[in-house]
Amino acid sequence: MAEPTDVQHKAGDAQPSPRLILDSINAYQRxxxxxxxxxxxxxxxxAAGAATPGALAAASGGDARAxxxxxxxxxxxxxxxxxxxxxxxxxDSAHFLDRRSPAYIGAVVDFLGLPAHMACFxxxxxxxRHGGARPGASDQLSPSHPVWVDFARAMGAMRAQHAxxxxxxxxxxxRPDLRxxxxxxxxARYSIALARRHEHAEVMALDWxxxxxxxxxxxxxxxxxRRFHLLPGDAGTTALGxxxxxxxxxHFLGMLGPAEIGRLLTRARAALAPGGRAVIVEYMPDEDRLxxxxxxxxxxxxxxxxxxxxxxxxxxxxxxxRQAGFSSWEAASLPPAEERILIARx
Amino acid sequence: MAEPTDVQHKAGDAQPSPRLILDSINAYQRxxxxxxxxxxxxxxxxAAGAATPGALAAASGGDARAxxxxxxxxxxxxxxxxxxxxxxxxxDSAHFLDRRSPAYIGAVVDFLGLPAHMACFxxxxxxxRHGGARPGASDQLSPSHPVWVDFARAMGAMRAQHAxxxxxxxxxxxRPDLRxxxxxxxxARYSIALARRHEHAEVMALDWxxxxxxxxxxxxxxxxxRRFHLLPGDAGTTALGxxxxxxxxxHFLGMLGPAEIGRLLTRARAALAPGGRAVIVEYMPDEDRLxxxxxxxxxxxxxxxxxxxxxxxxxxxxxxxRQAGFSSWEAASLPPAEERILIARx
Numbered sequence: 001m002a003e004p005t006d007v008q009h010k011a012g013d014a015q016p017s018p019r020l021i022l023d024s025i026n027a028y029q030r031x032x033x034x035x036x037x038x039x040x041x042x043x044x045x046x047a048a049g050a051a052t053p054g055a056l057a058a059a060s061g062g063d064a065r066a067x068x069x070x071x072x073x074x075x076x077x078x079x080x081x082x083x084x085x086x087x088x089x090x091x092d093s094a095h096f097l098d099r100r101s102p103a104y105i106g107a108v109v110d111f112l113g114l115p116a117h118m119a120c121f122x123x124x125x126x127x128x129r130h131g132g133a134r135p136g137a138s139d140q141l142s143p144s145h146p147v148w149v150d151f152a153r154a155m156g157a158m159r160a161q162h163a164x165x166x167x168x169x170x171x172x173x174x175r176p177d178l179r180x181x182x183x184x185x186x187x188a189r190y191s192i193a194l195a196r197r198h199e200h201a202e203v204m205a206l207d208w209x210x211x212x213x214x215x216x217x218x219x220x221x222x223x224x225x226r227r228f229h230l231l232p233g234d235a236g237t238t239a240l241g242x243x244x245x246x247x248x249x250x251h252f253l254g255m256l257g258p259a260e261i262g263r264l265l266t267r268a269r270a271a272l273a274p275g276g277r278a279v280i281v282e283y284m285p286d287e288d289r290l291x292x293x294x295x296x297x298x299x300x301x302x303x304x305x306x307x308x309x310x311x312x313x314x315x316x317x318x319x320x321x322r323q324a325g326f327s328s329w330e331a332a333s334l335p336p337a338e339e340r341i342l343i344a345r346x
Numbered sequence: 347m348a349e350p351t352d353v354q355h356k357a358g359d360a361q362p363s364p365r366l367i368l369d370s371i372n373a374y375q376r377x378x379x380x381x382x383x384x385x386x387x388x389x390x391x392x393a394a395g396a397a398t399p400g401a402l403a404a405a406s407g408g409d410a411r412a413x414x415x416x417x418x419x420x421x422x423x424x425x426x427x428x429x430x431x432x433x434x435x436x437x438d439s440a441h442f443l444d445r446r447s448p449a450y451i452g453a454v455v456d457f458l459g460l461p462a463h464m465a466c467f468x469x470x471x472x473x474x475r476h477g478g479a480r481p482g483a484s485d486q487l488s489p490s491h492p493v494w495v496d497f498a499r500a501m502g503a504m505r506a507q508h509a510x511x512x513x514x515x516x517x518x519x520x521r522p523d524l525r526x527x528x529x530x531x532x533x534a535r536y537s538i539a540l541a542r543r544h545e546h547a548e549v550m551a552l553d554w555x556x557x558x559x560x561x562x563x564x565x566x567x568x569x570x571x572r573r574f575h576l577l578p579g580d581a582g583t584t585a586l587g588x589x590x591x592x593x594x595x596x597h598f599l600g601m602l603g604p605a606e607i608g609r610l611l612t613r614a615r616a617a618l619a620p621g622g623r624a625v626i627v628e629y630m631p632d633e634d635r636l637x638x639x640x641x642x643x644x645x646x647x648x649x650x651x652x653x654x655x656x657x658x659x660x661x662x663x664x665x666x667x668r669q670a671g672f673s674s675w676e677a678a679s680l681p682p683a684e685e686r687i688l689i690a691r692x
Contacts, residue, residue, distance in 0.1 A: 304378070
């Protein structure tokens with residue numbers, strides 16, 4: 001009879017390793033390191049030629065020894081390259097983290113790294129016992145929370161490319177006068193991109209008043225300010241109106257539970273003109289809920305920050321559309337964006 | 347002349363991706379998820395057969411929906427496997443995270459995930475401007491901080507295997523009466539392992555009084571209690587005595603800056619009998635400070651939690667040994683442990 005140690009050896013050469021455990025315990029330091037680098041604007045400094053700890057200290061006001069430690073860490077994790085003590089940016093860091101790049105998303109780092117946001121995960125065991133975020137504790141869904149203004153500003157840049165691609169996809173050549181309702185519009189990049197493609201399109205943008213200020217800025221900057229109308233209020237209760245050609249629900253339904261999604265889709269359908277389209281943009285994992293990885297992991301973000309939010313599957317959204325009275329829809333995705341899209345016709 | 351987009355396409359097929367940035371911003375959720383799973387003792391529950399969210403809810407008192415989200419996340423990250431909705435442990439999770447396993451290190455997760463520890467990284471940009479942890483802010487080095495008692499208890503189990511392997515390596519068959527000084531001993535696993543191999547060996551264990559209580563427990567449990575002597579105090583100032591055959595400096599020098607290391611090694615050498623050995627166990631990266639990855643990343647841990655600590659390189663430790671008057675030493679490592687070992691002879 002084989003000894004237990006023999007059995008272990010037969011199972012593979014690999015000895016048990018605590019590496020994944022240690023890496024995961026310390027993973028919060030990776031968030032902290034990226035946030036510190038963005039705060040100190042290190043990526044812009046390196047892009048501008050400050051390539052050693054000493055030069056970075058002069059550029060950022062940080063301590064050279066500490067900057068060397070931070071930059072080495074960022075190199076190990078994959079944000080920087082290093083050769084002969086000289087740091088450089090990776091292609092992705094240059095694209096997204098150099099403040100002079102048009103695709104700069106440092107504000108997203110600031111937003112997602114906000115103490116108010118991270119505090120939602122301070123006692124995740126309690127959240128799991130409770131079944132979701134305690135509304136009073138995180139306060140993430142309250143209209144007045146300034147987090148949503150930050151969110152709208154920060155995420156707008158990151159979503160812009162996807163919004164343009166989706167607008168191309170939804171473009172209706174025969175209809176310059178589309179009526180568009182953008183529910184929980186946030187930065188409103190999706191409706192703005194559509195309005196830019198239909199010269200007589202009118203947008204009704206629904207969100208809390210403080211967030212609409214950001215949307216309005218974006219609309220004005222895009223030159224569609226006069227066709228951009230504000231509907232301040234809560235998506236769950238504000239009257240939506242009717243006769244829309246397109247109702248947009250982008251990056252919002254994941255924050256809700258199935259019952260709220262059902263009610264909102266029913267109201268969205270009623271707001272559509274016959275033949276109009278409801279458009280859902282969301283992270284949606286496969287049936288196994290493990291892939292794609294980011295869509296799957298997004299569920300934990302929703303668990304920590306909302307009472308009933310989730311990474312609902314494609315099949316769950318389809319069931320919700322059916323129950324809301326939609327009879328046909330198509331699924332799409334626009335790589336490299338990881339979101340999935342459901343376009344349902346009334 | 348090529349358009350900028352052409353140039354970008356020539357640089358490779360890969361489009362710029364914000365994936366690493368988003369994963370890193372949210373990395374703190376990976377720490378939170380592992381900590382919650384250990385707090386709820388999910389790994390033990392799964393090992394005991396609770397393999398669905400419903401069964402886990404019954405076993406842990408958590409909410410089934412929330413547990414499903416947590417377990418899916420843990421499966422994506424690599425702590426669990428999942429097939430047909432049934433969760434199972436990976437080999438590493440079974441070895442280290444099932445409370446019934448002798449190698450259980452859940453206490454390490456608890457320790458490294460302590461709010462006092464994580465708070466050291468709450469404003470890393472400030473730490474970098476300052477050049478290291480502000481002693482008043484983190485208070486990690488104060489003798490009375492209970493974090494060290496937790497640390498000694500938690501890390502003991504994880505270090506035990508390495509301590510045994512090192513004791514085998516250091517074993518001196520001709521000397522049953524070794525005199526051992528264990529500086530900043532913590533759990534004292536290293537000196538205890540040596541004392542068990544030399545029946546007349548005597549250990550002098552130096553650490554703060556609260557930590558020595560843990561070391562003393564471990565020594566008694568190992569049956570060497572009568573040969574285990576306490577030297578309560580601060581490693582930087584307490585008189586070390588003299589005539590030792592072995593002075594242990596394990597997982598301690600990384601918390602210090604070069605000047606303190608120099609002073610301590612000089613004192614350690616003076617405490618050795620002629621021919622005696624000083625033994626350093628530490629994470630030490632290569633000269634590039636990027637590899638091995640964990641040793642390199644450990645520098646950020648030291649930056650956040652200590653005023654002048656670092657992941658000093660092998661060459662830096664060797665220079666410090668030379669300056670302290672040691673003339674010969676050998677380097678070693680005992681895989682799978684990632685620490686490096688320097689054994690210097692007086």
